[in-house]
Amino acid sequence: MMKEEKEGLVNVAGDEGGVCAPQGFAASGVIAGIKVSGNPDMALIVNQGPEKTAAAVFTTNRVQAAPVTVSKKHIADGKLSAVVLNSGNANACNGQPGIADALEVCQKVADGLGVDVTEIGACSTGLIGDRLPMDIVLAGVPKLIEKLGADAAAGTAAAEAILTTDLVAKQAVAHGDGFTVGAMGKGVGMISPSMATMLGVITTDASVSAEMAHEAIAKASEVTFNRLDIDGSTSTNDTVIILANGASGVKPSQEELDQAVLSVCDSIARQMQSDAEGVTKRVSVTVRGTGGAEDALVAARIIGRDNLFKCAMFGSDPNWGRVLAAVGTAPVDMDPEHITVSFNGHVVCRDTGGTPDAREVDLSGKDIAVEVDLGTGNPEEATIRTTDLSHDYVHINSAYSS
Amino acid sequence: MMKEEKEGLVNVAGDEGGVCAPQGFAASGVIAGIKVSGNPDMALIVNQGPEKTAAAVFTTNRVQAAPVTVSKKHIADGKLSAVVLNSGNANACNGQPGIADALEVCQKVADGLGVDVTEIGACSTGLIGDRLPMDIVLAGVPKLIEKLGADAAAGTAAAEAILTTDLVAKQAVAHGDGFTVGAMGKGVGMISPSMATMLGVITTDASVSAEMAHEAIAKASEVTFNRLDIDGSTSTNDTVIILANGASGVKPSQEELDQAVLSVCDSIARQMQSDAEGVTKRVSVTVRGTGGAEDALVAARIIGRDNLFKCAMFGSDPNWGRVLAAVGTAPVDMDPEHITVSFNGHVVCRDTGGTPDAREVDLSGKDIAVEVDLGTGNPEEATIRTTDLSHDYVHINSAYSS
Numbered sequence: 001m002m003k004e005e006k007e008g009l010v011n012v013a014g015d016e017g018g019v020c021a022p023q024g025f026a027a028s029g030v031i032a033g034i035k036v037s038g039n040p041d042m043a044l045i046v047n048q049g050p051e052k053t054a055a056a057v058f059t060t061n062r063v064q065a066a067p068v069t070v071s072k073k074h075i076a077d078g079k080l081s082a083v084v085l086n087s088g089n090a091n092a093c094n095g096q097p098g099i100a101d102a103l104e105v106c107q108k109v110a111d112g113l114g115v116d117v118t119e120i121g122a123c124s125t126g127l128i129g130d131r132l133p134m135d136i137v138l139a140g141v142p143k144l145i146e147k148l149g150a151d152a153a154a155g156t157a158a159a160e161a162i163l164t165t166d167l168v169a170k171q172a173v174a175h176g177d178g179f180t181v182g183a184m185g186k187g188v189g190m191i192s193p194s195m196a197t198m199l200g201v202i203t204t205d206a207s208v209s210a211e212m213a214h215e216a217i218a219k220a221s222e223v224t225f226n227r228l229d230i231d232g233s234t235s236t237n238d239t240v241i242i243l244a245n246g247a248s249g250v251k252p253s254q255e256e257l258d259q260a261v262l263s264v265c266d267s268i269a270r271q272m273q274s275d276a277e278g279v280t281k282r283v284s285v286t287v288r289g290t291g292g293a294e295d296a297l298v299a300a301r302i303i304g305r306d307n308l309f310k311c312a313m314f315g316s317d318p319n320w321g322r323v324l325a326a327v328g329t330a331p332v333d334m335d336p337e338h339i340t341v342s343f344n345g346h347v348v349c350r351d352t353g354g355t356p357d358a359r360e361v362d363l364s365g366k367d368i369a370v371e372v373d374l375g376t377g378n379p380e381e382a383t384i385r386t387t388d389l390s391h392d393y394v395h396i397n398s399a400y401s402s
Numbered sequence: 403m404m405k406e407e408k409e410g411l412v413n414v415a416g417d418e419g420g421v422c423a424p425q426g427f428a429a430s431g432v433i434a435g436i437k438v439s440g441n442p443d444m445a446l447i448v449n450q451g452p453e454k455t456a457a458a459v460f461t462t463n464r465v466q467a468a469p470v471t472v473s474k475k476h477i478a479d480g481k482l483s484a485v486v487l488n489s490g491n492a493n494a495c496n497g498q499p500g501i502a503d504a505l506e507v508c509q510k511v512a513d514g515l516g517v518d519v520t521e522i523g524a525c526s527t528g529l530i531g532d533r534l535p536m537d538i539v540l541a542g543v544p545k546l547i548e549k550l551g552a553d554a555a556a557g558t559a560a561a562e563a564i565l566t567t568d569l570v571a572k573q574a575v576a577h578g579d580g581f582t583v584g585a586m587g588k589g590v591g592m593i594s595p596s597m598a599t600m601l602g603v604i605t606t607d608a609s610v611s612a613e614m615a616h617e618a619i620a621k622a623s624e625v626t627f628n629r630l631d632i633d634g635s636t637s638t639n640d641t642v643i644i645l646a647n648g649a650s651g652v653k654p655s656q657e658e659l660d661q662a663v664l665s666v667c668d669s670i671a672r673q674m675q676s677d678a679e680g681v682t683k684r685v686s687v688t689v690r691g692t693g694g695a696e697d698a699l700v701a702a703r704i705i706g707r708d709n710l711f712k713c714a715m716f717g718s719d720p721n722w723g724r725v726l727a728a729v730g731t732a733p734v735d736m737d738p739e740h741i742t743v744s745f746n747g748h749v750v751c752r753d754t755g756g757t758p759d760a761r762e763v764d765l766s767g768k769d770i771a772v773e774v775d776l777g778t779g780n781p782e783e784a785t786i787r788t789t790d791l792s793h794d795y796v797h798i799n800s801a802y803s804s
Contacts, residue, residue: 063730063754093726095739095755128723129756150550231709234731236723305789307633307709308799315800321530321638324495328465329636336464337497352465353497354531389709394793397710398717 017152018159018171021182022205023047024247027154028147029161032140034088034126034133040161042137043085044144045201046113051246054080054121055214057221059238065092067104067122068237074106074118075241078210083201083241084109085162087186087349089126090197092236101132101234109139112145123239125164125186125197144361152207159184162199165396166275172267174260177208178250179382181257183264187235189273198225200240200268202261211230212254216261218243224262224269227297227384229304231393240265273385278392281313282367287327288381289340289373295332297382302330310389316363320348327372338375344368419554420561420573423584424607426450426649429556430549431563434542436490436528436535442563444539446546447603448484448515453578453648456482456523459623460562461640467494468504469524470641471769476520477643477652480612485603485643486511486546487564488539489588491528492599494638501532504540510540514547525641527566527588527599561586564601567798568677580652581608583659585666589637591673600627602642602670604663609648614656618663619644626664626671629699629786631706632678633795634712642667675787680794683715684769690783691742691775697734699784701776704732712791718765722750729774740777746770 020027027047034041056075058068074080084105091098106120123293124132148154159169166186174181187198202217221240242261252260273282285304287296303309306326312319320341328336341349344365348358422429428448436443449456455557458477460470478483486507495502515522526534527658550556561571570590576583589600592724604619623642644663654662675684687706689698705711708728714721722743730738750760 061727061730062732062736063726063741064738090723093723093751093754095753098755124560128721128726129751129760170454233708233710233727236727236730272418306635307795308635312798314796317800319530321492324465325463325530325635325638328463328638331463334464336466339465349495349531351497352495353500354495358531389796391793391796393709394713394716394791394796397713398719 005287009329015152016173017155018173018184019045019182019201019203020150020155021173022180022203024205024245025203026148026150027158028144028149029157030140030143030147033136034086034304041086041088042140042144043158043161044082044109044148045158045203045243046148047080047243048246049245051207051244052079052081052119053213053244054078054208054241055210055217056239056241057218058158059235061234061236063093063236065090065124065237066094066098067091067124068239069099069103070106071121071123071239074121074208079119080121080243080266081115082109082113083121083123085123085199087125087162087164089124089130089132090128090237091124092122092128092375094131097131101134104134105137105141105282111160112141121241125199125237128236138340155182155184161328162186165277170271170275172264174263176206176252176256176260179204179248179252181260182262183268185268185272188247195232197235199235202240202242202264204244205246205248206244206257207249207251208244208257212257213242213244215254216257219258220262220265224265228269228273229384229386269385273387276387277396278390279387280390281388283313283370283386283388284338284383285370285386286381286383287374288379289376290378291333291376292378293380293382296380298331299327299332300382300384303327303372303384313368314388314390318343318348318359318361318363320354320358323370323372324349324352327374335375340373342371345348405690417554419557420575420586421447421584421603421605422554422557423575424582424605426607426647427605428550428552429560430546430551431559432542432545432549434539434545437487442559443488443490444542444546445487445560445563446484446511446550447560447605447645448550449482449645449647451647453609453646454481454483454521455610455612455615455646456643457478457619458630458641458643459620461637462790463636463638465638467492467526467639468496468500469493469526470500470639472504472508473523473525473641476523481521482523482645483517484515485513485523485525486600487525489527489564489566491526491532491534492530492639493526493534494530496533499533503536506536507539507543510543514543523643524571525601527564527601527639530638556587557584564588567679570677572670572673574666576665578608578662581606581650581654583662585670587670588672599637599639604642604644605668606646607648607650608646608659609651609653610646610659614659615644615646617656618659621660622664622667626667627672630671630675631703631786632790638648662734671787675789678789679798680684680792682792683787683790685715685772685788685790686785687772687788688783688785689774689776690781691778692780693735693778694780695782695784698782701732701734702784702786705729705774706786706788712788715770716790716792718719720745720750720761720763720765722756722760725772725774726751726754729776735778737777742775744773
């Protein structure tokens with residue numbers, strides 16, 4: 001029932017195979033046996049060249065998982081041949097043995113592909129604090145290599161193998177002028193993901209430098225993944241890697257690359273919002289009328305993280321007082337006597353007071369757009385995407401490790 | 403059933419009548435008719451002198467309710483004769499008309515008591531954005547005055563009339579050397595209360611200056627109400643007022659006053675934690691081993707506000723990875739490789755890795771003490787009190803205004 005509910009929300013863009021849509025990439029996903037559920041739990045993305053350009057953005061959490069440490073080191077030279085991913089175990093907080101485990105997985109992949117271990121990136125997602133079941137994981141690697149394919153089904157298999165509490169695979173494709181960008185992702189956020197770590201792999205057959213690739217992924221993440229704020233938490237494992245091989249022979253400008261990368265990141269972020277844990281509402285919060293776009297982002301995040309506001313959204317309750325109570329705590333410029341709030345375009349609060357029919361606004365639909373003007377007259381604005389706080393969120397997150 | 407569940411948690415200290423325990427105070431609580439439930443909804447606390455000393459701490463929210471604005475003005479000279487409180491309506495976000503309403507209520511009380519309007523403080527709690535039903539509220543004032551009494555039952559009637567989603571009245575009494583301090587409170591926090599605004603009135607028959615009273619209440623609030631963090635939200639209406647009348651003839655030192663005031667504030671804060679919306683667990687989070695006590699407080703708040711951590715507590719799940727993921731985002735000194743976490747005295751994580759029996763720790767009891775050492779060696783620590791995030795929290799807060 002929840003599954004059906006969710007499918008109505010999700011934009012499944014998998015018919016082109018996500019990471020396999022650009023030329024020169026192969027992917028696979030297999031059931032290695034890490035997950036007790038028996039669902040797919042390992043994935044591999046291989047860049048078949050000719051170029052092996054790579055860049056990434058990683059979690060800002062000070063506690064970083066072993067695969068993050070390893071991937072940062074391996075990507076430092078701007079080159080990767082492949083990324084190996086597993087779900088069902090985060091390989092986080094396992095100290096030096098955890099790092100040795102991650103390296104051993106990379107080595108096994110490198111041996112299988114005939115490349116150096118430093119050309120392999122690694123991503124993990126799942127429970128923190130348990131060692132990887134190495135016999136299972138290492139036995140999964142030859143299966144991954146054997147199953148590699150370059151068609152849409154192969155891309156989709158990889159996208160499915162990285163899911164944890166996600167209900168649907170998330171893929172996106174953007175077509176530039178002579179080049180293609182593909183993507184897969186899982187989880188619900190970057191700066192502020194839910195328990196489900198955010199992992200993303202973006203592929204392109206454009207010919208670009210590692211610096212260009214990094215600039216594109218950093219800029220796109222800032223306005224997509226980093227503005228998806230489901231519960232204010234930040235994973236130890238968040239990673240988004242971009243691989244570029246130049247197979248199209250096209251050298252796009254930074255702007256062209258940025259646009260295509262932004263497009264797939266935006267799609268993946270929307271799909272994450274729709275599939276967030278326990279979500280019944282997609283909520284966007286836009287703030288303007290403060291000190292500028294930075295202030296607006298701070299204020300929008302404070303509203304979007306407020307549990308009382310999120311519960312009201314779950315209840316389809318146009319309780320604008322919760323918006324004011326939340327935004328009043330934001331350390332930003334505002335005119336506290338002249339705040340305006342609207343829900344889905346209906347002004348429910350003007351000059352910090354309710355409008356006559358404010359309580360009648362119908363919020364029963366799945367999308368709720370909240371707009372807040374803090375009254376300074378500054379038109380610069382920022383938007384974050386969030387969700388409601390539902391019974392299912394509590395249910396899913398109250399018995400994860402046990 | 404929930405009610406029974408909660409009573410096991412709550413320390414009801416009402417047998418001495420809270421605010422009526424010190425000499426020279428009268429109180430009352432009545433059903434004015436603001437609440438559709440028909441529960442008591444107005445209270446009055448009168449200081450019968452000889453001294454009329456008063457001090458207060460108010461919400462830090464930039465959006466402040468009308469009674470906060472009015473009370474700040476009336477208490478500016480360090481004197482109040484009475485405080486009138488209502489539940490069922492916050493009188494917040496109603497602009498100048500809301501302030502005029504609050505003043506009119508104060509005037510009616512002042513007329514009834516034969517004092518100046520500037521000697522009356524006002525507190526409101528309930529839904530934001532609806533005007534006070536003035537005919538009902540004004541008609542309630544003579545009833546309050548008629549019912550004034552100085553016994554324990556009168557104090558309890560007042561404490562019951564200020565509740566919103568609270569399940570039980572909250573009172574406390576402390577006996578100093580020749581003087582007494584009484585208190586009543588409602589809600590769940592000060593800097594970070596839940597939807598239920600925190601209101602508190604403290605009375606004492608000690609003879610103290612307004613400056614001493616303010617210092618005592620400010621210091622006590624800082625380590626009690628301000629460290630009770632249920633959901634990170636901050637009300638527009640939070641107010642704690644202390645009234646002192648010198649009726650005991652005793653002039654305590656600042657330290658003696660501080661100790662008695664801290665004692666009642668600590669008791670009220672504990673009672674609030676136990677009665678927090680939807681609570682099934684009382685959770686304390688203590689952090690040490692960072693840059694100092696300030697850093698420790700910042701880190702403890704970040705853990706205590708983390709929804710994933712709070713859901714794990716609801717599920718009695720010793721998922722220490724959630725603690726590490728949360729604290730890793732704290733902008734404080736830490737040694738990310740040497741973090742220690744314990745649940746109820748059992749070390750579940752040492753050097754940022756799980757201990758062998760970490761998943762076996764039994765957290766099925768109602769109290770969970772979480773201790774985190776961030777590894778710098780600095781012994782300074784801070785503790786916040788929070789709760790779990792339960793189905794009932796979502797239920798209570800998803801349909802409040804409708």
